[in-house]
Amino acid sequence: xxxxxxxxxxxxxxxxxxxxxxxxxxxxxxxxxxxxxxxxxxxxxxxxxxxxxxxxxxxxxxxxxxxxxxxxxxxxxxxxxxxxxxxxxxxxxxxxxxxxxxxxxxxxxxxxxxxxxxxxxxxxxxxxxxxxxxxxxxxxxxxxxxxxxxxxxxxxxxxxxxxxxxxxxxxxxxxxxxxxxxxxxxxxxxxxxxxxxxxxxxxxxxxxxxxxxxxxxxxxxxxxxxxxxxxxxxxxxxxxxxxxxxxxxxxxxxxxxxxxxxxxxxxxxxxxxxxxxxxxxxxxxxxxxxxxxxxxxxxxxxxxxxxxxxxxxxxxxxxxxxxxxxxxxxxxxxxxxxxxxxxxxxxxxxxxxxxxxxxxxxxxxxxxxxxxxxxxxxxxxxxxxxxxxxxxxxxxxxxxxxxxxxxxxxxxxxxxxxxxxxxxxxxxxxxxxxxxxxxxxxxxxx
Amino acid sequence: xxxxxxxxxxxxxxxxxxxxxxxxxxxxxxxxxxxxxxxxxxxxxxxxxxxxxxxxxxxxxxxxxxxxxxxxxxxxxxxxxxxxxxxxxxxxxxxxxxxxxxxxxxxxxxxxxxxxxxxxxxxxxxxxxxxxxxxxxxxxxxxxxxxxxxxxxxxxxxxxxxxxxxxxxxxxxxxxxxxxxxxxxxxxxxxxxxxxxxxxxxxxxxxxxxxxxxxxxxxxxxxxxxxxxxxxxxxxxxxxxxxxxxxxxxxxxxxxxxxxxxxxxxxxxxxxxxxxxxxxxxxxxxxxxxxxxxxxxxxxxxxxxxxxxxxxxxxxxxxxxxxxxxxxxxxxxxx
Numbered sequence: 001x002x003x004x005x006x007x008x009x010x011x012x013x014x015x016x017x018x019x020x021x022x023x024x025x026x027x028x029x030x031x032x033x034x035x036x037x038x039x040x041x042x043x044x045x046x047x048x049x050x051x052x053x054x055x056x057x058x059x060x061x062x063x064x065x066x067x068x069x070x071x072x073x074x075x076x077x078x079x080x081x082x083x084x085x086x087x088x089x090x091x092x093x094x095x096x097x098x099x100x101x102x103x104x105x106x107x108x109x110x111x112x113x114x115x116x117x118x119x120x121x122x123x124x125x126x127x128x129x130x131x132x133x134x135x136x137x138x139x140x141x142x143x144x145x146x147x148x149x150x151x152x153x154x155x156x157x158x159x160x161x162x163x164x165x166x167x168x169x170x171x172x173x174x175x176x177x178x179x180x181x182x183x184x185x186x187x188x189x190x191x192x193x194x195x196x197x198x199x200x201x202x203x204x205x206x207x208x209x210x211x212x213x214x215x216x217x218x219x220x221x222x223x224x225x226x227x228x229x230x231x232x233x234x235x236x237x238x239x240x241x242x243x244x245x246x247x248x249x250x251x252x253x254x255x256x257x258x259x260x261x262x263x264x265x266x267x268x269x270x271x272x273x274x275x276x277x278x279x280x281x282x283x284x285x286x287x288x289x290x291x292x293x294x295x296x297x298x299x300x301x302x303x304x305x306x307x308x309x310x311x312x313x314x315x316x317x318x319x320x321x322x323x324x325x326x327x328x329x330x331x332x333x334x335x336x337x338x339x340x341x342x343x344x345x346x347x348x349x350x351x352x353x354x355x356x357x358x359x360x361x362x363x364x365x366x367x368x369x370x371x372x373x374x375x376x377x378x379x380x381x382x383x384x385x386x387x388x389x390x391x392x393x394x395x396x397x398x399x400x401x402x403x404x405x406x407x408x409x410x411x412x413x414x415x416x417x418x419x420x421x422x423x424x425x426x427x428x429x430x431x432x433x434x435x436x437x438x439x440x441x442x443x444x445x446x
Numbered sequence: 447x448x449x450x451x452x453x454x455x456x457x458x459x460x461x462x463x464x465x466x467x468x469x470x471x472x473x474x475x476x477x478x479x480x481x482x483x484x485x486x487x488x489x490x491x492x493x494x495x496x497x498x499x500x501x502x503x504x505x506x507x508x509x510x511x512x513x514x515x516x517x518x519x520x521x522x523x524x525x526x527x528x529x530x531x532x533x534x535x536x537x538x539x540x541x542x543x544x545x546x547x548x549x550x551x552x553x554x555x556x557x558x559x560x561x562x563x564x565x566x567x568x569x570x571x572x573x574x575x576x577x578x579x580x581x582x583x584x585x586x587x588x589x590x591x592x593x594x595x596x597x598x599x600x601x602x603x604x605x606x607x608x609x610x611x612x613x614x615x616x617x618x619x620x621x622x623x624x625x626x627x628x629x630x631x632x633x634x635x636x637x638x639x640x641x642x643x644x645x646x647x648x649x650x651x652x653x654x655x656x657x658x659x660x661x662x663x664x665x666x667x668x669x670x671x672x673x674x675x676x677x678x679x680x681x682x683x684x685x686x687x688x689x690x691x692x693x694x695x696x697x698x699x700x701x702x703x704x705x706x707x708x709x710x711x712x713x714x715x716x717x718x719x720x721x722x723x724x725x726x727x728x729x730x731x732x733x734x735x736x737x738x739x740x741x742x743x744x745x746x747x748x749x750x751x752x753x754x755x756x757x758x759x760x761x762x763x764x765x766x767x768x769x770x771x772x773x774x775x776x777x778x779x780x781x
Contacts, residue, residue, distance in 0.1 A: 145761075148760065148761050149761060210639060213683060213684075214639060214682040214683050214684050215681075215682070215683070216683045246683070248681075248683075248723075248726065249690075249726070249727055249728055249729070251686055251687075253683075345640075347638070347639060347640045351597075353555045356555040357552065357554045357555040358552070
């Protein structure tokens, strides 16, 4: 991708700022909630609802404004914001979608490759923000350099890198993922996974780690927050900001700096060792990750970072709860050995009984699913609405509450609720449904 | 259970009748045609037991365990593989499916079929020799790769004399057999990192003298694939000691330098990734250094013009620039 092209396209359009997009999302979710209220309250007495068309609503608003402001109380859920329309924005050959997540460096958004139609995620890095993070710019450069060489099923793939000098932004285009293990853990009961699920992720983590170490790369920041999942539940190791490439010709795997997240650091780094075995750091962090995924807790805790590092430095992890079973308990203790040389290698972990046998899903346990920002379980593309707007936009300058309801509610739930309405209402409803539906390309074709 | 017709056969009965049918097929007398039919029919029944059908679930664990036990007791798996070429087209595929399913079976941490095959390594050797026969090669390949996923079975195959037949199989003229054999070969050499490293170290001379033949093969695909695999093997840190050994041999360097000049750009490119290791090595032995010094100017010139159209590939360009710099700065060791 030629960076100049990217600059040209993005500067020639007047683009909504990233913040506006955020704003839009919150706008749209609000009416969706109000719809639920409407169904509960409205359905028992359908005839009490009077349907007005847009002009009438406008008139009503005008009248109210002029006459009695005191009684015109609108519930916050009913407010229709005059939202900015979803304006289709391109960066290079990619169409931008909604925000997937946020980090200290900037946002992560969904994108669609307009040539291959592949779903992608883009990490948008702002130079201004990067400078504020210690070693920020260096870490990004290193990450790009490493990701360019790495190619494995369980390592995130860097698809493209684009620069926008004018806006001082950098775009890292990557494989599309639906969730971070960290977020899934936080949303699950007890902040942990069933052993069956943890086992699945852990074995994939081992595959990825074995590959990385084979390529002479030490990740140094393995934790649930850096493990992503794709739609088909493939685990991807991400964030190589503090990773280090080992010297190809040195038989040792000595590393000199540790910059990972405190809770996942091994005792040798907590104690400030000047050099240490790199691969054993990853083994330790993977152990803490497994501990965290299966118990919802951490082997070391402290009121603040210093206490935490002090506890880690002593190297006596909280014994894994006996409810985990002897096999997993033994594996965790082995991976969390204070002496790095006593920790197992990836291959030894693979041969461990707990890894060999797939644990069954206990009764009452449920697999935790990745949650999307918009509580959309199907994780449908957020780029589509922008494309619809771009190619099938109506002349309508604003949306009414009805339109928003129709746009949000998908087929099934819509028909169900119309059936509950009285005849007269439902025909009107249907007409509206059709007309708002006409804006969608698929409906227009029929 | 079907509404009409006879009730379902037990696993023991099924295995027995399949065994009888295969034995009849092996004899190849007048009844061969009938036997062929029986083999196919029974294979489908066994397959359905394991996988289920569109209207039936797979059988319960107990039935499957009985089935597996019967298969071990009667040595039917070996018999099936030995007679694979006599079984009809669909039947061959069913054998592979049944085999792979039974192989994957786990009881807790144990894999009973893997343990069984460890006691009957003929199964593996028969499968490997399947590459000699065009009509069963790909079925055997499917089963072999499933076996290669298990370290214990991969170890038996790697350390067997039959392993060296792969150097012949990957070069056969039938393209699909050669590439199937190559993917099995690659799986065996890369899947279990520690096992592979130990194997390559212990059998370094034998393996690499065979490997040299692949790199010099008449067959373009063989040459290119084996060169690519060589690069992957050497650049994997698990094979550190193999890499250091490989890059001290001047013959290997000469071979790579010749491959850099090959007609095919793909081969040139793969050769570059092996060649760079020789140059980047900070402790180059004298013979290696001598060759590089003798060709210093030529190499700098050659590399400067080498694949200049890969301007998109930053990684490659960085590496190339690094190599050019290294070669320019080479100095003879002082004594």
